[in-house]
Amino acid sequence: MQPASPGSRPEARPAGRPVSRQVLADHVYEELLASLMDGRLEPGAAVSIDGTARELDVSPTPVREALARLEHTGMVRRVALKGYRVAPMFTREDFAELMEARLAIEPVNARLACGRLTPGRLAELGQAVADLKTAPRGPSFAEYRDYLEADERFHRLIAELTGNQFMVAAYAALGGQVQRFRLFGGVGITDAENAIAEHQAVLDAFASGDPEKAAHAMADHVQKVRGRAIADAPAG
Amino acid sequence: MQPASPGSRPEARPAGRPVSRQVLADHVYEELLASLMDGRLEPGAAVSIDGTARELDVSPTPVREALARLEHTGMVRRVALKGYRVAPMFTREDFAELMEARLAIEPVNARLACGRLTPGRLAELGQAVADLKTAPRGPSFAEYRDYLEADERFHRLIAELTGNQFMVAAYAALGGQVQRFRLFGGVGITDAENAIAEHQAVLDAFASGDPEKAAHAMADHVQKVRGRAIADAPAG
DNA sequence: CATGATCAAATCCTATAGGACTGGCCGAAT
């Protein structure tokens, strides 16, 4: 991306595809989000506007816009005239609050989604669980990245299956935090066997077509995640 | 705000108060939010970056940052290279989805809040209901603005009373939409008597200290709002 | 009349410049 040729955007456009084009701020946003999700940016670390701009070889303006959007997700926090920082480490209380919120939202999502399930979507859910089973779970982040991705995809699919844009928004406000916790909570992937079994139980409930059973299976899953994390949690 | 003196910020600082200072983007954000809440910006209307900058006598940069934050609230929508627009009018389906989401979140908020209630906070809730009763409810927006404000304040207070940052975030994602519906849904304030009685019922449940009763009263309120709006709704 | 090309204004998008603030370092004075 040359500094003097911002017009180099229409590069590699296969055909007259009017698909929503991207601007630089979108690219910066995704880059920062990936850095946060991947753990490359640790909690508490400063995210300098100018520094990020230099690193990505863009001007500070799109970086500023991307960070403004990220702030609303809770992943980064801003102090006026002092800049942005990655949100601090989760405390035990934060985690308890997050699980409380998930318990309020995710079982409802499961109940609603169950009623609108199509064979295609059910297959997608099954694929997510299958990916969860086959994903490597090594100690380094690169090795369990796919596991986390499949986990998040499973829950997000259910949220989207509700067909309710507001439930999707409510879940999205939590989803990023869930991911962040998995990264920084310190528990790693010590509960894969249990978690996979619970996801499978949710999937089975969906397949049965009983919304109440689906909601119950999801509530059970979230509660058990909470229980395991509280048992494993380090300092807090 | 003179263009050539951005350093005119420390104006009127009574004492060495280190309270979080504001930057221009914050001011622009609040200004735009007020315009949206007040209905001065109608759904579908374009929100020009340069135009807003000229109107508020600032440069486009802070306007761009403010709009980036607003986009995440759902109040405005952005299309790359085409700009921002106020989110379109609520449809009947949108409204049904919003109420479904409120039903999932607000009764939980009420239950959690009931358990952490202090006399001071109960008084604040009572004040909100009292304001609701005394607020004028004329036909023009300026006349029922205070009514809407008291309504929103009541529900927001309950969300904050949970002490759960994620439930607050989830409610906040809905709160703005609730407000938007009241403005653009066309129903106006035709149900004030019923709504006030229901708010009073929620307040009474809180005063009784029974979390389940509070949750039930809140669910009852949301369901009745939904019922009245569906009956009154215009085109949809 | 309908349709498509041409052009100008408005707008979006990015880069750059420069003022203001912060935090750390160093030296001087007490």
Place this chain on the structure above:
DNA sequence: ATTCGGCCAGTCCTATAGGATTTGATCATG
């Protein structure tokens, strides 16, 4: 030795400039 004040690099914040794109109107043509 400690404290105070100045210096400086880094950063945030806003304004401005200019290229790229979209939009709407005007106009020519089938």
